[in-house]
Amino acid sequence: MKVVMIFDQIQAGAGTKDDKMVPLAGKKEALGPAVMMQPMLKEVDGHIMACLYCGTGTYEANKAEVSRKLCAMVKKLKPDIVMCGPAFNYIDYGAMAAKIAYDINTTTDVKAFAAMSKENEETIHEYKDKVAIVETPKKGGFGLNDALRNMCTLAKAKVNNEDTTALEKEICFQ
Amino acid sequence: MIKKLESIFMPLAESIGKNKYLMSIRDGFLVSTPLLIIGSIFLLIGNFPITAWTDFIEAQGWAGFIGKPASATFDIMAILAVIGIAYAFAGRMNVDKIFGAATALVSWFIVMPFTIDKVLETGETITVSGIPFGWVGSKGIFIGIACAFLSVHIYAWVNSKGWVIKMPDGVPPTVEQSFSALIPAGVVATVFFAINWIFALTPYGSAFQFVFEILQAPLLSLGNTLGAMVIAYIFLHFFWFFGVNGGSVVGAVFNPILQTLSAQNASALQAGLPIPNIISQQFQDLFATFGGCGSTLSLLIAMLLFCKSKRVTELAKLSLVPGIFGINEPIVFGLPIVLNPTILIPFMLVPTVNIVISYVVMSIGLVPYCNGIQLPWTTPVVISGFLSTNWAGALLQAFLLVLGVFIYLPFIKIIDKQYLQEEANAVNTVEEDDDFSLDDLDFDDL
Numbered sequence: 001m002k003v004v005m006i007f008d009q010i011q012a013g014a015g016t017k018d019d020k021m022v023p024l025a026g027k028k029e030a031l032g033p034a035v036m037m038q039p040m041l042k043e044v045d046g047h048i049m050a051c052l053y054c055g056t057g058t059y060e061a062n063k064a065e066v067s068r069k070l071c072a073m074v075k076k077l078k079p080d081i082v083m084c085g086p087a088f089n090y091i092d093y094g095a096m097a098a099k100i101a102y103d104i105n106t107t108t109d110v111k112a113f114a115a116m117s118k119e120n121e122e123t124i125h126e127y128k129d130k131v132a133i134v135e136t137p138k139k140g141g142f143g144l145n146d147a148l149r150n151m152c153t154l155a156k157a158k159v160n161n162e163d164t165t166a167l168e169k170e171i172c173f174q
Numbered sequence: 175m176i177k178k179l180e181s182i183f184m185p186l187a188e189s190i191g192k193n194k195y196l197m198s199i200r201d202g203f204l205v206s207t208p209l210l211i212i213g214s215i216f217l218l219i220g221n222f223p224i225t226a227w228t229d230f231i232e233a234q235g236w237a238g239f240i241g242k243p244a245s246a247t248f249d250i251m252a253i254l255a256v257i258g259i260a261y262a263f264a265g266r267m268n269v270d271k272i273f274g275a276a277t278a279l280v281s282w283f284i285v286m287p288f289t290i291d292k293v294l295e296t297g298e299t300i301t302v303s304g305i306p307f308g309w310v311g312s313k314g315i316f317i318g319i320a321c322a323f324l325s326v327h328i329y330a331w332v333n334s335k336g337w338v339i340k341m342p343d344g345v346p347p348t349v350e351q352s353f354s355a356l357i358p359a360g361v362v363a364t365v366f367f368a369i370n371w372i373f374a375l376t377p378y379g380s381a382f383q384f385v386f387e388i389l390q391a392p393l394l395s396l397g398n399t400l401g402a403m404v405i406a407y408i409f410l411h412f413f414w415f416f417g418v419n420g421g422s423v424v425g426a427v428f429n430p431i432l433q434t435l436s437a438q439n440a441s442a443l444q445a446g447l448p449i450p451n452i453i454s455q456q457f458q459d460l461f462a463t464f465g466g467c468g469s470t471l472s473l474l475i476a477m478l479l480f481c482k483s484k485r486v487t488e489l490a491k492l493s494l495v496p497g498i499f500g501i502n503e504p505i506v507f508g509l510p511i512v513l514n515p516t517i518l519i520p521f522m523l524v525p526t527v528n529i530v531i532s533y534v535v536m537s538i539g540l541v542p543y544c545n546g547i548q549l550p551w552t553t554p555v556v557i558s559g560f561l562s563t564n565w566a567g568a569l570l571q572a573f574l575l576v577l578g579v580f581i582y583l584p585f586i587k588i589i590d591k592q593y594l595q596e597e598a599n600a601v602n603t604v605e606e607d608d609d610f611s612l613d614d615l616d617f618d619d620l
Binding site: 010011012013014015016017024025026027028029030032033035036047067069073076137139140142144145148 | 180184187188191192377417418419422431485488489492493496503504507508509510512513514592593596617
């Protein structure tokens with residue numbers, strides 16, 4: 001299972017919360033949460049194909065263009081699944097993650113989902129019926145391991161074209 | 175192995191992290207933090223570690239004025255703690271926060287002995303009426319915590335029974351709130367009135383003396399040990415490894431003890447007495463870790479000076495400035511340290527080594543004890559050591575920082591090597607594997 005992950009500058013290790021204008025970029029290696037996720041990914045026979053990221057300010061400044069470029073890159077890379085997150089309780093990243101996941105699902109053949117914590121109330125309210133959003137703890141909260149495992153389980157199920165309704169009911173915002 | 179440890183310790187961390195009492199204590203102490211820092215600035219000016227300066231202000235007769243803001247914060251810190259904790263706890267118990275806090279403060283005063291012993295010039299001791307500094311300062315903190323919880327509990331219980339005065343429509347909300355607090359506050363006051371009377375009949379004479387002797391003194395002497403500090407810090411870092419904010423969890427239990435020990439040190443400094451405690455909030459903040467949990471400033475230096483992979487060196491450059499001021503979020507989640515077994519050992523070992531060495535050199539007198547001046551935890555290393563002790567403390571910090579670099583080094587080199595390999599593979603094998611070429615993915619042609 002080939003996985004692409006989409007991060008903000010903080011998760012990618014490319015900037016602090018003030019470095020909002022980090023340009024759109026990508027790396028072939030596992031970054032940040034992708035490194036944390038490696039053992040769980042192995043369990044579902046997945047590997048990180050690439051991590052794409054940009055600053056939340058860069059996205060805010062030109063949502064349509066950033067989204068179009070990310071979708072085009074996903075089309076080019078042809079992964080089996082795209083994970084947008086974990087966005088934890090980062091509000092800007094949460095909004096970006098949900099919208100990008102939605103755009104990938106609607107404009108490409110690749111499946112995508114988002115992941116964030118319940119603090120992203122507005123985003124969850126707006127997108128929970130349009131795209132699967134896996135629940136994670138907030139930064140420094142409890143249950144990170146389980147959340148990362150849930151993301152891998154959902155990824156595998158989606159790639160296998162299984163019916164994920166019951167699973168999503170359990171691990172995603174409803 | 176790690177999974178097993180997780181299944182044992184995470185429920186513990188979770189039950190602490192979600193405990194409404196411990197979280198209220200944590201939040202409550204945050205109320206006094208900025209005020210104690212301000213008091214500390216004046217304490218620092220009055221006691222700057224240069225004798226010529228302290229002699230000068232003494233000769234000018236300024237010491238009393240400069241000491242006043244420190245006295246007005248440190249000497250009454252238990253009042254701030256009671257208000258803060260009761261306010262936070264009232265919020266969690268869904269009762270009016272300001273009335274909950276005010277009622278707790280009054281209930282605490284009800285059980286406080288309003289007497290001060292005064293030694294006359296003749297050597298005779300007389301007792302006068304008044305609110306004693308001893309009890310509103312560090313000695314009254316634990317009974318303050320107990321009063322805050324008990325009074326808010328009673329307040330909430332009366333509220334839940336619906337025993338409140340209801341006003342007709344049209345009465346302004348502030349007036350209505352004021353009247354609705356009347357019965358709950360009355361019940362709380364009555365209970366504490368009884369408690370005060372009952373304790374007066376015991377050999378302790380007051381609830382304050384009882385809690386101080388039975389609870390506070392033993393807990394402080396337990397917390398004021400090397401073992402307690404080391405164990406607390408091992409747990410703290412272990413929790414961080416699982417992505418849980420260890421400082422918040424362990425601090426909820428340990429900080430009331432550390433804060434009280436610090437306050438004792440600050441009072442001693444102000445009174446010109448020997449500093450009593452090695453372990454204190456400052457010992458933890460300034461000598462256990464540098465640059466955030468795990469003492470990652472040492473790790474950053476190792477990354478900058480000895481690593482070659484682009485990812486590690488770039489992350490280090492990016493994290494250096496925040497790291498100097500004690501913020502290490504980019505490293506904790508970016509390297510990452512969370513769920514990264516390779517870095518777990520030094521992440522737990524470096525703070526432990528720092529604590530043990532600092533404790534030993536302080537106890538044999540090479541470095542003075544921390545003076546209780548509450549510096550913001552963002553104060554850079556070496557400066558903070560100097561202000562909190564003297565040049566010896568600054569030197570100790572510098573030594574520990576360098577030692578940490580060498581403890582982290584072999585472990586970060588393993589990660590660095592792995593990343594270098596991945597970076598090389600990325601360049602070499604991309605074309606055949608995944609049919610896209612990138613060192614860095616190029617978005618410009620899309």
